[in-house]
Amino acid sequence: MSDLLERLRGRGWRMTAQRRVVAEVLDGEHVHLTADEVHARAVAKLPEISRATVYNTLGELVSLGEVLEVSTDQRAKRYDPNAHQPHHHLVCAQCGAIRDVHPVGNPLADLPDSERFGFRVSDVEVTYRGVCPNCAAA
Amino acid sequence: MSDLLERLRGRGWRMTAQRRVVAEVLDGEHVHLTADEVHARAVAKLPEISRATVYNTLGELVSLGEVLEVSTDQRAKRYDPNAHQPHHHLVCAQCGAIRDVHPVGNPLADLPDSERFGFRVSDVEVTYRGVCPNCAAA
């Protein structure tokens, strides 16, 4: 994640303890935390960090394209640090577990012109739903 | 939409003025209202209907499979009465307009076993994003 910090510094981001902590919390594979979860983990590392700062920082990371915002349920948004490799999501309908997945094919090509209603279509988001091994066993 | 009312009555749904009004509001093609919008339109027809009743009724319609819940933005859920024909959505990134679309192909088949992480995958939701003709012209 120090790559990320370097990139951000290079873009003129003022480095603060709070921002460093948020970036650290978001490190890893298959990480999809809500803002509140990010806040909870950030507080564990830096007790005086405020909720507003976490929201601000997440918003900035999204604007900079370093983190993706995904809404796999209709509750809180989740933040996905795996922004540099295009991917979709597979969600457990029971426990909410999320995995990054890479389907074959290009869904954008699967939308015929006749189904585009004159839109300039630029992006597609695919969410698979199912039951994870843990929940299936239970 | 009287089809819907008939089906519901057949399932033992107790018919009330409130439920009829909610069902009427949801009639049509490319209808994707938020709960609040449904409430506003319902109030226009039946001023004393309460917010809780609208939420309850929408929830019941979703449970019965008569209406789909879609979250195309991360704000309010939207309710789609077109539940009996599988489809996906195309959303304008600027104004939020939504169209029902029917891509060719089956995205479920595009997810290799190696990308299923042991999940039993049963469903897929595809959201296309772009700019609608109106917004492109502006």
Next chain:
DNA sequence: TGCTTGCTTTAGACAATGTCTATTGTAGGA
């Protein structure tokens, strides 16, 4: 090193969306 400046953080109020509860109302069958 020690200013200075403007960006950043903070606490908490506020807003939007959704859920729950206790009470009152009523649809539909006996």
Next chain:
DNA sequence: TCCTACAATAGACATTGTCTAAAGCAAGCA
């Protein structure tokens, strides 16, 4: 027509996110 169980109501409450005004501090510069 009456009863009873289901439905509707008002409003409190919960969750998630946004905004504001004041205080703090990173980083450039003397």
